[in-house]
Amino acid sequence: xxxxxVASGSVAAAGGAIGAGIAALGAGVGIGQIGKGAVEAIARQxxxxxxxxxxxxxxxxxxEGVALFGVxxxxxxIVL
Amino acid sequence: MKIKPISLHKISKxxxxxxxxxxxxxxxxxxxxxxFCALAQTESNxxxxxxxxxxxxxxxxxxxENNKLDVAKVIFGHIADAHExxxxxxxxxxxxxxxxxxxxxxIIYNSQKGLSVFSSSKIEEGEPYEGYRLVRGPMKEKVVSDxxxxxxxxxxxxxxxxxxxxxxxxxxxxxxxxxxxxKHGATKAPSGMQNFIExxxxxxxxxxxxxxxxxxxxxxxxxxxxxxxxxxxxxxxGLLPGGANFTGNIAVTACLALLAFIVxxxxxxxxxxxHLINPPGVPFGIKFLLVPIEIVSLFIKPMALCxxxxxxxxxxxxxxxxxxxxxxIFAAINTYVGAGFVPVSLAFSIFMFLLELLVxxxxxxxxxxxxxxxxxxxxxxAHDEHGPHAEIIA
Numbered sequence: 418x419x420x421x422x423v424a425s426g427s428v429a430a431a432g433g434a435i436g437a438g439i440a441a442l443g444a445g446v447g448i449g450q451i452g453k454g455a456v457e458a459i460a461r462q463x464x465x466x467x468x469x470x471x472x473x474x475x476x477x478x479x480x481e482g483v484a485l486f487g488v489x490x491x492x493x494x495i496v497l
Numbered sequence: 498m499k500i501k502p503i504s505l506h507k508i509s510k511x512x513x514x515x516x517x518x519x520x521x522x523x524x525x526x527x528x529x530x531x532x533f534c535a536l537a538q539t540e541s542n543x544x545x546x547x548x549x550x551x552x553x554x555x556x557x558x559x560x561x562e563n564n565k566l567d568v569a570k571v572i573f574g575h576i577a578d579a580h581e582x583x584x585x586x587x588x589x590x591x592x593x594x595x596x597x598x599x600x601x602x603x604i605i606y607n608s609q610k611g612l613s614v615f616s617s618s619k620i621e622e623g624e625p626y627e628g629y630r631l632v633r634g635p636m637k638e639k640v641v642s643d644x645x646x647x648x649x650x651x652x653x654x655x656x657x658x659x660x661x662x663x664x665x666x667x668x669x670x671x672x673x674x675x676x677x678x679x680k681h682g683a684t685k686a687p688s689g690m691q692n693f694i695e696x697x698x699x700x701x702x703x704x705x706x707x708x709x710x711x712x713x714x715x716x717x718x719x720x721x722x723x724x725x726x727x728x729x730x731x732x733x734x735g736l737l738p739g740g741a742n743f744t745g746n747i748a749v750t751a752c753l754a755l756l757a758f759i760v761x762x763x764x765x766x767x768x769x770x771x772h773l774i775n776p777p778g779v780p781f782g783i784k785f786l787l788v789p790i791e792i793v794s795l796f797i798k799p800m801a802l803c804x805x806x807x808x809x810x811x812x813x814x815x816x817x818x819x820x821x822x823x824x825x826i827f828a829a830i831n832t833y834v835g836a837g838f839v840p841v842s843l844a845f846s847i848f849m850f851l852l853e854l855l856v857x858x859x860x861x862x863x864x865x866x867x868x869x870x871x872x873x874x875x876x877x878x879a880h881d882e883h884g885p886h887a888e889i890i891a
Binding site (some may be wrong): 478 | 635636801804805807808809811812856859860862863866
């Protein structure tokens with residue numbers, strides 16, 4: 418019990434870092450799927466490339482926002 | 498007007514100037530890299546520690562003590578708000594580093610002592626002045642009263658000054674364009690700043706305001722445009738070396754989200770509230786589950802706006818600072834490892850800066866887009882009023 422209390426600071430830091438890593442994993446998977454859909458759509462209809470590109474960047478920013486929620490929580494786990 | 502054909506000679510001249518520009522970039526990159534190598538390599542005999550990067554000199558100055566703690570101090574020192582605007586420190590051999598910093602006014606209101614205004618240089622060292630003292634926490638600093646009384650700190654801090662500079666820049670740009678419209682109306686072709694602003698305003702009107710808000714978009718255009726340009730210019734100012742991390746401060750984004758929330762609430766129609774409390778077409782039992790979710794989502798949407806902007810900008814700044822500090826972490830292990838890592842770190846930092854430029858613009862656009870969407874959801878009338886839709890021609 419004492420050991421756990423003593424190590425709680427570093428365990429919290431480890432938890433925060435692992436959480437941030439998993440959030441980055443989620444972001445990678447999500448943005449990869451957005452990219453996959455976008456590239457396939459461009460291949461099907463090259464004239465729509467501009468529209469598709471704009472939507473892809475917008476969606477990627479949303480997904481990245483969610484991943485950064487996770488990173489902020491990880492940061493809070495380390496400093497709080 | 499006769500259109501002159503572009504000659505091959507002119508094209509080759511442009512290609513030559515592109516090549517020259519590229520060589521200039523490589524040269525600058527190399528010079529920065531070399532000077533970083535010089536800084537990272539010499540820990541004891543460098544007399545010319547020129548202020549190339551603010552983080553560089555400061556990270557080196559704090560390197561002598563505990564390694565891990567000072568990287569955090571450097572990073573949070575750049576991210577957090579402060580009562581002085583610290584630009585960089587010039588390291589001196591064997592003496593305290595010279596800090597180039599501007600003290601900013603501290604304005605405190607205490608219900609007993611009234612308003613106190615003084616320069617922050619008086620409380621910088623940690624000494625109390627007029628009963629107020631600066632307390633430095635791990636992540637930020639704040640002014641506390643010596644007798645523990647609650648105080649209202651309405652100082653001009655680094656973030657406030659950065660906001661005022663951003664607002665001044667924005668006013669100047671917009672008023673330049675506005676003057677031209679006042680003089681010529683829409684009869685003359687746009688020139689100067691007008692070109693850029695027209696593109697952005699028309700983009701926001703046609704892609705954000707009109708689809709979301711329908712016919713009533715004109716009423717909300719000033720709000721949407723102001724929010725967009727305000728967030729964008731403050732994101733850009735935060736990227737400059739020596740810039741303040743304004744939009745990466747949760748108090749700032751919370752205020753912007755609160756503003757959006759108030760506009761959404763005030764402009765929501767009765768139809769929206771009735772649907773919130775009594776969703777139509779839902780089985781009776783599920784309503785008990787759905788209504789709390791709807792009410793919570795009403796508050797969560799602006800909160801998500803706040804956190805999204807805050808997290809994106811702050812995370813971008815932290816990543817850039819961490820990439821630069823990595824050089825010094827490695828240099829503490831071995832100077833040659835540090836020097837060798839400099840080109841990698843510099844390349845990543847430049848990439849992150851470019852990404853942050855993009856992210857700054859995109860996050861401003863997303864904030865405005867979502868605000869328009871939420872206002873539009875509140876403005877929805879009864880569903881039998883349709884806009885024009887395509888008729889099926891039999």
